Amino acid sequence: MAEQVKHSAADSKTADQETNPDVKNSDVKLAKRPAITTYDARLIRQRPHLFPPEIIRDRDFRRMVLRDNFPLPADDYREGYHVGSDASYWLNGLECYLKTLNVIEKYELEISDMLDFGCASGRVTRHFRCQMDDVQVWAADINPKHIDWLSAHFPRNPKAIAVNETPGIAIADNSLDFISAYSVFTHIDETETGWLAEMRRVLRPGGMAYFTVHNEDTWRAMSDLDPANRLVASMLRREGFTLERLQQPMPVGKTAYYFADEGAYRAQVFHSNCYLREVWSQFFTIHEILPCEQQRQSVVIMTK
Numbered sequence: 001m002a003e004q005v006k007h008s009a010a011d012s013k014t015a016d017q018e019t020n021p022d023v024k025n026s027d028v029k030l031a032k033r034p035a036i037t038t039y040d041a042r043l044i045r046q047r048p049h050l051f052p053p054e055i056i057r058d059r060d061f062r063r064m065v066l067r068d069n070f071p072l073p074a075d076d077y078r079e080g081y082h083v084g085s086d087a088s089y090w091l092n093g094l095e096c097y098l099k100t101l102n103v104i105e106k107y108e109l110e111i112s113d114m115l116d117f118g119c120a121s122g123r124v125t126r127h128f129r130c131q132m133d134d135v136q137v138w139a140a141d142i143n144p145k146h147i148d149w150l151s152a153h154f155p156r157n158p159k160a161i162a163v164n165e166t167p168g169i170a171i172a173d174n175s176l177d178f179i180s181a182y183s184v185f186t187h188i189d190e191t192e193t194g195w196l197a198e199m200r201r202v203l204r205p206g207g208m209a210y211f212t213v214h215n216e217d218t219w220r221a222m223s224d225l226d227p228a229n230r231l232v233a234s235m236l237r238r239e240g241f242t243l244e245r246l247q248q249p250m251p252v253g254k255t256a257y258y259f260a261d262e263g264a265y266r267a268q269v270f271h272s273n274c275y276l277r278e279v280w281s282q283f284f285t286i287h288e289i290l291p292c293e294q295q296r297q298s299v300v301i302m303t304k
C-alpha cells in the first residue's frame with residue numbers, strides 16, 4: 001500500500017514514542033515539531049466559528065498543540081473531515097474531544113481504559129491519546145485501512161482493532177471506563193442492538209457511553225443547510241427524497257436512508273428521542289441527550 005501519511009510539521013518517530021514506547025502516556029514530552037504548528041493553530045483560533053473559544057475553558061491551548069507530534073492522515077483517510085487543511089482537521093478533532101472532556105469532568109468519571117468505536121484514522125481518538133495522562137485507548141473500526149494506518153503510526157496506544165459487520169469486539173467484559181462513538185450509530189441500521197449489547201458487555205458498571213446520533217434536533221438543523229452539505233447531499237441521493245421533506249417533522253422511531261447499494265457503511269440513520277429512550281435504555285441508563293452538540297449530531301450520554 002502506498003504510504004498514506006502526512007507530516008505537516010512532524011518527522012517520523014517522535015521523542016515521546018522513542019522514550020516512552022509503552023502503553024499509557026504517563027510521561028508525555030512536549031513536541032518540538034507538533035502535528036500542526038502553533039502558528040497554524042493560532043490562525044484558526046482567531047476564527048471563532050471554526051473553534052469556539054468557550055470549550056477551551058482554562059486549558060493551556062499551546063500545550064495541547066505541543067502534546068501531539070504524531071503524523072496526520074492523508075486526505076483520503078479522513079472520511080471527508082477537513083480535507084485539504086491539516087490545521088482545521090486537527091482542531092476539529094480537538095474540539096470534539098474537548099466537548100467530550102467537559103462531559104467527562106461534569107460526571108467526574110475516572111478513565112483508565114477507553115474505546116473510540118468507529119474511530120476511522122483517529123480524528124478524535126488521537127486527542128484522547130495525546131491529551132490525557134495514563135489512559136489506554138482502544139480504537140475499533142470496520143474499515144481495515146484505518147486500523148492499519150493507526151497501528152502503523154500510533155504503536156501500542158491506541159490499540160487499534162478491526163471489527164466486522166457482525167457485532168463482536170475482542171475486548172474483555174466490564175473492562176472499559178468510557179466508550180465514545182462519533183458519527184457511527186448514525187450509520188448502523190440492522191446490527192444496532194447487537195452493537196449496543198456488545199458495547200454494554202465491554203463497559204464496566206458505572207462506565208459511560210458517549211454516542212452521537214441524528215435526532216429531531218439534527219433534522220431541524222438540516223432544514224437550514226445548503227443542499228451541498230455532506231449529510232443533506234447524501235440524503236438527496238436517495239430516490240424520492242427532497243429538500244421539502246426536511247421542512248416536515250422527522251419520522252418517529254428509527255429511519256434509515258440508504259445512499260448506496262452495498263457495504264456496511266451506506267445509510268444515514270435517524271433516531272427519535274422517543275426511540276432512544278425506549279430501545280437504547282434497555283442497554284444503558286440514559287442521562288441526557290445533548291441537542292446538536294457535535295457538529296449537528298446530538299449526543300446521548302449513558303452509563304451502564
Ligand SMILES: C[S@@+](CC[C@H](N)C(=O)[O-])C[C@H]1O[C@@H](n2cnc3c(N)ncnc32)[C@H](O)[C@@H]1O
Nearest residue numbers: 079118119120123141142143182183184187265
Ligand atoms: C463518519 S465516520 C466517523 C469517523 C470518526 N468517528 C470521526 O468522527 O472522525 C464513520 C466511521 O464508522 C465506521 N463504521 C461504520 N460502521 C461501523 C461498524 N459497524 N463498526 C465499526 N465501525 C463502523 C466507518 O468505517 C467510519 O470510519
